[in-house]
Amino acid sequence: MAADVVRIPLLINGEFVQSQTQEWRDIVNPATQQVLAKVPFATPAELDAAVTSAGEAFKTWRKTPVGVRARLFLKYQQLIRENMKELAALLTAEQGKTLPDAEGDVFRGLEVVEHAANIGTLQLGELANNVATGVDTYSILQPLGVCAGITPFNFPAMIPLWMFPMAIATGNTFVLKPSEQDPMVTMRLVELALEAGIPRGVLNVVHGGPDMVNGICDHPDIKAVSFVGSTRVGTHVYNRASLAGKRVQCMMGAKNHAVVLADANKEQTLNNLVGAAFGAAGQRCMAACAAVFVGAAQEWIPDLVAKAKTLKISAGVEAGADLGPVISRGAKARIESLIESGVREGARLELDGRNPEVPGYEDGNFIAPTIFSAVKPGMQIYDQEIFGPVLVILSAESLDEAIAIVNANPNGNGTAVFTQSGAAARKFQEDIDVGQVGINVPIPVPVPLFSFTGSRASKLGDLGPYGKQVVLFYTQTKTVTARWFDDDTLHAGVNTTISLK
Ligand code: NAD
Numbered sequence: 156m157a158a159d160v161v162r163i164p165l166l167i168n169g170e171f172v173q174s175q176t177q178e179w180r181d182i183v184n185p186a187t188q189q190v191l192a193k194v195p196f197a198t199p200a201e202l203d204a205a206v207t208s209a210g211e212a213f214k215t216w217r218k219t220p221v222g223v224r225a226r227l228f229l230k231y232q233q234l235i236r237e238n239m240k241e242l243a244a245l246l247t248a249e250q251g252k253t254l255p256d257a258e259g260d261v262f263r264g265l266e267v268v269e270h271a272a273n274i275g276t277l278q279l280g281e282l283a284n285n286v287a288t289g290v291d292t293y294s295i296l297q298p299l300g301v302c303a304g305i306t307p308f309n310f311p312a313m314i315p316l317w318m319f320p321m322a323i324a325t326g327n328t329f330v331l332k333p334s335e336q337d338p339m340v341t342m343r344l345v346e347l348a349l350e351a352g353i354p355r356g357v358l359n360v361v362h363g364g365p366d367m368v369n370g371i372c373d374h375p376d377i378k379a380v381s382f383v384g385s386t387r388v389g390t391h392v393y394n395r396a397s398l399a400g401k402r403v404q405c406m407m408g409a410k411n412h413a414v415v416l417a418d419a420n421k422e423q424t425l426n427n428l429v430g431a432a433f434g435a436a437g438q439r440c441m442a443a444c445a446a447v448f449v450g451a452a453q454e455w456i457p458d459l460v461a462k463a464k465t466l467k468i469s470a471g472v473e474a475g476a477d478l479g480p481v482i483s484r485g486a487k488a489r490i491e492s493l494i495e496s497g498v499r500e501g502a503r504l505e506l507d508g509r510n511p512e513v514p515g516y517e518d519g520n521f522i523a524p525t526i527f528s529a530v531k532p533g534m535q536i537y538d539q540e541i542f543g544p545v546l547v548i549l550s551a552e553s554l555d556e557a558i559a560i561v562n563a564n565p566n567g568n569g570t571a572v573f574t575q576s577g578a579a580a581r582k583f584q585e586d587i588d589v590g591q592v593g594i595n596v597p598i599p600v601p602v603p604l605f606s607f608t609g610s611r612a613s614k615l616g617d618l619g620p621y622g623k624q625v626v627l628f629y630t631q632t633k634t635v636t637a638r639w640f641d642d643d644t645l646h647a648g649v650n651t652t653i654s655l656k
Contacts, residue, residue, distance in 0.1 A: 161192040163338055163362060165201055166345055168208035169355030174201055174362070180335055185251040185480040186470035186519040194335050196363040202330075202370045205359035209301040209328035210376055212356030217298050217326045221275045224324050228272040231320070231351035235265050238347060242340055246312055247471035249337040251479040251520070252435045254471055257312075263600070264316025264344075267621045270603035271324035277626050278325055287655030290638045296630035298326030299378040299402070303371045305392065307384040308336040308482050309438045309542075315341045317607070317620040318381045319348070319358055325629040330359045330377065332367055336482055372396040379403070379629065381620065383440075386540070386612060393615040404616035404628055406440070406609055408540040409568030413443040413597060414557045414583065417451040419573035423595070425455060427573070429462045431597035432546040433524045436478045440613075441569040441591070441598045444541060445530075447549045447557040456528055456548060460505045463524040463546075468508075470516050480520040481543055487520040490543035494525055497536035497547075502527040508544060532563065540566075554579055562588045567611030571597050590614065 162179070164171040174195030182192045235242070243257035252260065282293035304318035311334060319329045333341040345360055361367055368388070371377060372395040379402040382392045389405035396403045413428055431443035448456065471479035481487050491509055498504055508523030522544055530537050530547040537547055551557040561570055571593030572583040580594045590610030593599030601607060606622030618628040650656045
């Protein structure tokens, strides 16, 4: 192996150490194909070491005062802010998205770190006074132990920050397995977390692919697993880790529909739709990748296409770039083959983004905005998550028909309606069977005062990331029923009933 290529370390027991594995994978800049670093596929012994270190650290971390935990995340959020530009540059180099969007990726994670700094109020239990004579009942939310997180390539800052800050703030210790495609910004965030004061062993990092993920699912000393990634892998992780007795939450693939009514503000709607369909080259789990134009709104399709044509496609580092490359040559080939299938299956290709010219970046994995109309369920471009800059347009004659289309799709991550009618928006909100709804907001990812609440085939497990739900995910509720005897109760005698007396 060339000595000058950076080798990404593991983090075990507070030390950045090199893996002893023989299996390494290149981290490649998707705009240039430059190899930025190599990532190890760590060994089972290294996973064991990480889990052992987290298990040891849990013994003290679980009892660390809540103020100490909170102040650590106050410090961490400050460090992330101070290093925002460097983090975004790393992220763009390995992931491809534009620099402003990379800052957005870090920022949406930073909001969770800020939320973790409020852990004192988030992890409060409840108390009911005098549930029986002289008896109080109270609940406490106790950490689980060693938890693990498995993350995807598309948000290498935000999604790791969905996981370890809230897990650690609630008193758990953590083993993180970042995406093997772009772990560099994740590692920089981990360095900053240590700088903020996360003690030895409380946060550990292992790298790898399917074998490492399976090792995490099976490990007897890991209590809970958070996964974000594709539906195929997430379903596997959910089943395998649940079978091993773990608590599991899996956020998975999507097909997010934007429903456009003819009474919508046309200019705002088309701008929002283009941004949400093609931003980050469509590689967002909440991208508006399917649009349902209702009634007369169908006449707007040529204007939508005209707007999409104005987007600038280039490397994420170039000023003014609207979208960068997709993550890998494999992803590009897969998206192009889905575009071909759309043509073959009879959808109307309104805008063909294949093989765009991107001066200076001839080797990049670029696909420009692509739009299909006359799309129907049953076509591969509709039935599959494309995860690229491809918008598929369906038509409906009424809001009811549009809602029926969305509800018939198995996915439930996000959806949006564009309308100026409060009544239509309210009907949509009531009748749509999707866990996150935008009203004139194209990517309704909730801020961490709330939880991420994807639904149906986009999610397995009851509790979502961040917000109130994740506090429950990362804790065990213990309910204590307590009586302190005083002399007056001594004559009560033996109670052989279930009633509290
Ligand atoms: P992916 O499923 O390929 O990879 C996710 C993780 O699983 C990675 O850490 C990877 O190493 C591991 N993995 C890959 N193949 C595996 C296998 N066969 N067995 C065990 N583990 C394996 O996902 P990706 O391509 O990195 O990310 C894109 C996907 O993530 C899209 O489907 C997107 O919708 C989804 N996503 C969902 C959300 C959400 O909140 N619902 C958010 C972001 C991304």
